[in-house]
Amino acid sequence: MFGEDQLIPISALQHWLYCPRQCALIHVERAWAENRFTAEGRVMHARAHDGPDESRQGVRITRGLPVRSLRLGLAGECDVVEFHPGGRILPVEYKRGKPKSHRADEVQLCAQALCLEEMLSASVPGGCLYYGERRRRMEIPFDADLRDLVAAAAVAVHDCIRDGFTPPAEYETRRCGACSLLDLCQPQALRFRRGAGAWFGQRLRAVLSEET
């Protein structure tokens, strides 16, 4: 069990699954930079959180609901949680883009569900991801695999933050190209990881060999 001041943000899990180094840059090194994607995402989330709570045909809709899990050591906010008549609890997470090949979005949503389960002593078997580009919901069942993935990611992120270790950069065109931290991360510069000293010596000799 974690104490309240040991909780890490649920968003860190998503960062970790996208790229462990990105997660460490944000949560260990406290680096942050916005690009178009993150700014659009922020605006969209603000809108999702913005509206008042409401009831529609017996469904109570809450926005920006704070949740936590002491078991997993997580804390965050659900964009939208729908409480249906009959006890069904449905978290909905808003994403600006479209479904992705990695499972970061599913993990984030499932982590919210695990928090809800712990706080409400209820079962939350599934949730929805709403993708802005497609303008439709995708249903996500929280199966054992996904729940294990959340738990494993939570342990990994806790370890990473406790040790204050930033994993080395590995450049991957598609992933790095969309990352707002690209120039803080400098994966290109780290091609000289073990040879920055050698590079400097060589360059210095080249500069000095120029005739006066």
Place this chain on the structure above:
Amino acid sequence: MKRHLNTLFVTLDGSYLRKDGAAVEIRHEGETKMRVPLHNLEGISCFGWDIGASAALMAACAEAGVSISFHTPHGKFLAATRGFTSGNILLRREQYRRADDEAASVAIAANMLAAKLANARQVLMRAARDHGGKSPERASALGQAADAIAVRIGLLGRAGTLDSLRGIEGDAASTYFSVFRHLLVNHDPLVRISGRSRRPPLDPVNALLSFLYVLLMHDCRSALESCGLDPQCGFLHRDRPGRPSLALDLMEEFRAFLADRVALTLLNRKQITFADFRTAESGAVLLKDDSRKQVLAAWQERKQDEIIHPFLDERVTLGLLPHLQARLLARHLRGDLDAYPAFLSK
């Protein structure tokens, strides 16, 4: 790539800066003089005794990562605003540990100084090539100084202590300034330099250099702060309360390449002449108030020039160099890079 944005210089005494939506508004005697969107700015530098800013503007700047600093009319730093200390405490702790370790400090400082001297030497060699044809005597003086500096650079690699590094650097710097007058092709005998004098500058060239170094220092300090490094804890420059030692360390590699070349351009094109200086009773030479604007404009212009960064192999503006080097330094301290690759101009 991070964009290099503009710095807003406010030199009009009596100005008041306030937030107007997402912009900074400059008011003077009840009138709006100017409005600049914050997202176009990297920093706001005020030069004057009577310039103020609203709390709302300071908060918006802290949020947007725009620095606000206040200087005397002559550029001496007075104060700066900032939000809560950001960045990584683990990085700063590592910075302090390395600064306490002489061998680790020597390794970083030696590269910084090697780059400083190599870049100074490039300035001498460039002038020897450009102007040497007209004056073989000048070319030979510059060439000899460049050779002497090259020898000193070789010694840096073998120095085991910070004191020996400082000694080598001191020798090379006096060699550099002893031939600095040969870089001036403007034959106004009044615009002269005899060695380096700082406190106060005793001739016009030193006065101009000092002012440009203040601008460079400001940029280096901001770059370090935005990378989460402590500008006061240096590797080459010793701790002294209030002294931005790491900013002084970082600016070494840019002095000749950024500041000295702007000074030479201004003087050689006669954009700044003897009439732009005044001499105080003590013999101190100061840049006149009106002339500072010209220097600021030239400085901003120089920062827009582009080069291929030698280590990152990317096209960058010169204004971004302090930021990029500060990040590379942070990368070295974090252990991502095995050494600090200081900036070497070609």
